[in-house]
Amino acid sequence: MKYLAFAAGVLTATATFADTPILTVYTYDSFVADWGPGPVIEKAFEETCGCDLQLVGVGDGATLLARIRLEGARSRADVVLGLDTSLMATANATGLFAPHVAEAEFTLPVPWDDPVFVPYDWGYFAFVHDRGIDAPTNFRDLADSDLKIIIQDPRSSTPGLGLLLWVKAAYGDAAPDVWAGLADNIVTVTKGWSEAYGLFLDGEADMVLSYTTSPAYHLIAENDAGKTAALFDEGHYLQIEVAAKLAGSDQPELAEKFLDFMLSPAFQMVIPTTNWMYPAVLPAAGLPDGFDTLIQPGKALLLAPSETTVLRDEALDEWLRELSR
Amino acid sequence: MAARTQPLTRWPGSFAAILVGILVLACLAAVLLRAEGGRGLGPSDWAAVRFTLVQAGLSALISVALAVPVARALARRRFAGRGALITLLGAPFILPVIIAVLGLLQVFGRSGWISQGLGWLGLEPVQIYGLHGVVLAHVFFNLPLATRLILQAWQEIPAERFRLAASLGAGPRAMWQLLEWPMLRQVLPGALALVFAICLTSFTVALTLGGGPKATTIELAIYQAFRFDFDLGRAALLSILQIVLTATAGFMALRFSVPATFGGGLDRLVRRWDGHTRRARIGDTVVIVLALGFLALPLLAVVLSGLAGIGDLPLSVFRAALVSVGVSALSTVVLLGLAIPMAVTVSLSRGGMVEMAGLLGLAASPLVLGIGLFVILNPWTDPVALALAVTALVNAVMALPFALRILVPRARQVVAQHGRLGVSLGMAGRAFLWRVMIPGMRAQIGFSAGLGAALSMGDLGVVMLFADPDHATLPLQIYRLMGAYRMEQAQGAALLLLVLSVGVFWALDRGGRWHAEA
Numbered sequence: 001m002k003y004l005a006f007a008a009g010v011l012t013a014t015a016t017f018a019d020t021p022i023l024t025v026y027t028y029d030s031f032v033a034d035w036g037p038g039p040v041i042e043k044a045f046e047e048t049c050g051c052d053l054q055l056v057g058v059g060d061g062a063t064l065l066a067r068i069r070l071e072g073a074r075s076r077a078d079v080v081l082g083l084d085t086s087l088m089a090t091a092n093a094t095g096l097f098a099p100h101v102a103e104a105e106f107t108l109p110v111p112w113d114d115p116v117f118v119p120y121d122w123g124y125f126a127f128v129h130d131r132g133i134d135a136p137t138n139f140r141d142l143a144d145s146d147l148k149i150i151i152q153d154p155r156s157s158t159p160g161l162g163l164l165l166w167v168k169a170a171y172g173d174a175a176p177d178v179w180a181g182l183a184d185n186i187v188t189v190t191k192g193w194s195e196a197y198g199l200f201l202d203g204e205a206d207m208v209l210s211y212t213t214s215p216a217y218h219l220i221a222e223n224d225a226g227k228t229a230a231l232f233d234e235g236h237y238l239q240i241e242v243a244a245k246l247a248g249s250d251q252p253e254l255a256e257k258f259l260d261f262m263l264s265p266a267f268q269m270v271i272p273t274t275n276w277m278y279p280a281v282l283p284a285a286g287l288p289d290g291f292d293t294l295i296q297p298g299k300a301l302l303l304a305p306s307e308t309t310v311l312r313d314e315a316l317d318e319w320l321r322e323l324s325r
Numbered sequence: 326m327a328a329r330t331q332p333l334t335r336w337p338g339s340f341a342a343i344l345v346g347i348l349v350l351a352c353l354a355a356v357l358l359r360a361e362g363g364r365g366l367g368p369s370d371w372a373a374v375r376f377t378l379v380q381a382g383l384s385a386l387i388s389v390a391l392a393v394p395v396a397r398a399l400a401r402r403r404f405a406g407r408g409a410l411i412t413l414l415g416a417p418f419i420l421p422v423i424i425a426v427l428g429l430l431q432v433f434g435r436s437g438w439i440s441q442g443l444g445w446l447g448l449e450p451v452q453i454y455g456l457h458g459v460v461l462a463h464v465f466f467n468l469p470l471a472t473r474l475i476l477q478a479w480q481e482i483p484a485e486r487f488r489l490a491a492s493l494g495a496g497p498r499a500m501w502q503l504l505e506w507p508m509l510r511q512v513l514p515g516a517l518a519l520v521f522a523i524c525l526t527s528f529t530v531a532l533t534l535g536g537g538p539k540a541t542t543i544e545l546a547i548y549q550a551f552r553f554d555f556d557l558g559r560a561a562l563l564s565i566l567q568i569v570l571t572a573t574a575g576f577m578a579l580r581f582s583v584p585a586t587f588g589g590g591l592d593r594l595v596r597r598w599d600g601h602t603r604r605a606r607i608g609d610t611v612v613i614v615l616a617l618g619f620l621a622l623p624l625l626a627v628v629l630s631g632l633a634g635i636g637d638l639p640l641s642v643f644r645a646a647l648v649s650v651g652v653s654a655l656s657t658v659v660l661l662g663l664a665i666p667m668a669v670t671v672s673l674s675r676g677g678m679v680e681m682a683g684l685l686g687l688a689a690s691p692l693v694l695g696i697g698l699f700v701i702l703n704p705w706t707d708p709v710a711l712a713l714a715v716t717a718l719v720n721a722v723m724a725l726p727f728a729l730r731i732l733v734p735r736a737r738q739v740v741a742q743h744g745r746l747g748v749s750l751g752m753a754g755r756a757f758l759w760r761v762m763i764p765g766m767r768a769q770i771g772f773s774a775g776l777g778a779a780l781s782m783g784d785l786g787v788v789m790l791f792a793d794p795d796h797a798t799l800p801l802q803i804y805r806l807m808g809a810y811r812m813e814q815a816q817g818a819a820l821l822l823l824v825l826s827v828g829v830f831w832a833l834d835r836g837g838r839w840h841a842e843a
Binding site for chain 2: 063074197221
């Protein structure tokens with residue numbers, strides 16, 4: 001195996017010098033793609049930090065947390081960027097993360113004072129559809145309609161779990177009833193967001209579970225104003241994406257510096273058109289053109305992280321039961 | 326040293342089998358040891374086991390049952406483009422799953438071509454989501470593989486036997502009883518077990534086409550145990566269940582497979598005197614056209630959607646394509662290095678254990694293999710730095726059962742035909758291997774190499790935990806494009822992958838059959 005390690009080492013060798021400190025940030029895979037926020041952010045941070053920022057992409061948010069738990073206290077990571085509100089309680093319980101000192105005027109729809117996790121962007125889950133269909137205004141309305149939807153499996157996908165918590169937060173004990181009503185609207189359930197969105201674009205369903213910001217991609221990147229999201233009057237569930245430094249980091253100061261940088265305009269202004277989410281600290285320049293066309297939910301729904309762990313399993317059982325009939 | 330009775334030794338193949346066994350079992354053990362208490366298997370896990378068994382069983386039976394007439398028709402007919410058709414039939418098998426699913430649904434989906442056609446006639450669209458959809462998709466993936474395996478067995482009946490049968494006045498029915506049925510009894514159990522094993526670890530296809538959580542397979546339960554609950558113990562238990570099920574299928578296949586004894590031949594061109602009747606001709610043509618339609622339409626959909634995006638692919642896609650070609654080449658070398666000695670060992674005896682070791686790689690959940698390797702490597706080195714080597718290794722191990730199915734029958738034939746002569750001439754060991762064995766199996770080695778290379782090219786396998794951002798493979802890059810709304814480019818990149826995979830498959834498969842009749 002030695003020569004393999006050697007070969008791989010040669011392949012991945014980068015021009016770093018021994019005295020340049022290395023900051024390792026684990027994030028989800030789409031963050032580090034060429035068209036994601038990663039490349040721009042890496043360049044901007046390295047200009048100021050005198051360090052080598054290494055972004056390591058790992059699956060999606062939940063896989064990222066599983067990887068960190070697999071590595072345990074010996075993890076190479078200094079910072080993890082890409083967990084979200086539904087994973088925070090589980091992540092915190094591992095004891096692998098350390099409190100931060102970063103401060104900012106957050107522009108989130110809810111107050112924020114978590115000692116460990118720092119938000120960097122946020123968005124609302126929503127059903128995206130083509131303009132021109134008669135869109136429902138809440139889940140009951142959707143259940144009564146003939147509209148076909150595609151959703152993601154909560155066991156394998158972040159938006160899928162978001163929908164589960166959305167229905168639970170909005171309807172509480174009546175959630176099973178809502179799922180029973182939705183069963184005949186659901187064309188299929190996919191492993192991840194990509195499959196679902198791909199099928200929707202191919203015309204397999206009228207609506208797909210995604211984000212209120214999704215139409216902005218089509219408008220800004222493709223010049224296509226034909227997509228929009230359905231505004232639900234029971235409110236929309238919120239996803240806040242967060243970062244935290246690891247307790248076992250050998251670069252705690254650099255990690256703290258990165259969290260500060262994460263809240264600065266240099267990072268935040270990249271987010272809307274690369275991650276297609278709202279920045280956690282709105283830069284003075286405001287949002288890019290096109291974001292003003294997006295729907296504005298009247299009410300933000302969010303379960304407290306401590307509630308999430310309990311309700312998650314309960315809601316999953318209900319979901320499985322109602323959709324397996 | 327005692328006088329040799331066999332032209333080759335068994336130990337290299339046994340050694341390779343032990344290596345594969347150790348790799349898989351070590352991964353499982355590593356995951357189990359790393360587990361920190363869990364809740365064991367619950368009712369929902371057993372429901373997943375039941376659904377997995379039903380869908381994999383049905384998929385295997387239907388794929389293989391349909392493959393018999395297709396292989397028969399292809400074995401009897403000679404027509405322009407037959408070689409190209411056989412190569413193209415390999416394509417569904419090597420596409421990344423998500424792309425194949427999109428292609429299938431463009432044909433069979435709610436707004437697919439067939440539903441649109443029905444709509445013009447005033448009929449309801451096709452209802453594709455459900456168990457039948459899962460089976461349809463698995464037949465799409467596995468019918469070509471089963472056809473190739475059976476077709477190969479058909480072509481391994483020596484031409485002299487058909488000649489003899491024809492000169493004795495045997496009609497199609499007698500031909501079937503004397504030659505074809507014994508051949509099928511030998512090849513069908515293995516093909517069934519192989520397709521069953523492939524469908525057992527299905528996840529994305531089963532969930533998407535199954536239409537909801539009813540279609541939860543063991544692999545999805547494993548994914549959930551790892552990603553959602555971080556219950557490594559349950560993930561490992563479920564993977565052991567998968568292995569037990571596959572091993573059971575494998576043992577049954579070995580038990581029911583009756584070796585056919587056709588004796589040797591001179592590798593002459595096979596001519597079929599029974600295929601000349603008008604009925605046979607029409608029947609074969611209908612079968613070939615139907616199979617072609619079923620398999621080619623979704624591929625056509627993939628190609629058509631890809632054409633729009635292939636013109637403006639980002640540079641990173643081409644870089645990823647290069648990485649994938651490299652991984653695939655390395656993986657093919659490892660595959661042949663394991664498969665050829667193992668096939669030789671199996672051919673010298675019944676070799677049950679060696680063949681079972683070959684099935685292990687396919688039976689083990691790719692996710693659990695990935696986690697296991699990660700846990701094993703992590704204390705020693707950065708696993709991500711080894712991402713490409715690990716990917717190549719795991720791909721090779723997963724392709725091993727296919728290679729063995731292809732190589733073993735021919736290896737048996739070569740040993741039976743030339744083994745004793747080789748020994749009596751004092752030509753054994755290395756000389757026999759290089760002068761007789763490998764040249765004799767050239768076509769099968771080419772086919773296995775082609776299949777292994779193409780599978781490795783399209784596979785995402787263990788990439789999830791090991792993903793190396795600087796050396797993304799092409800399938801990973803396709804997922805990334807899709808994950809960033811860039812559907813058109815993703816479909817363009819998928820077309821590139823299709824072309825590369827089929828190209829590499831064609832080149833290796835063709836290379837093996839150089840100067841030989843297909």
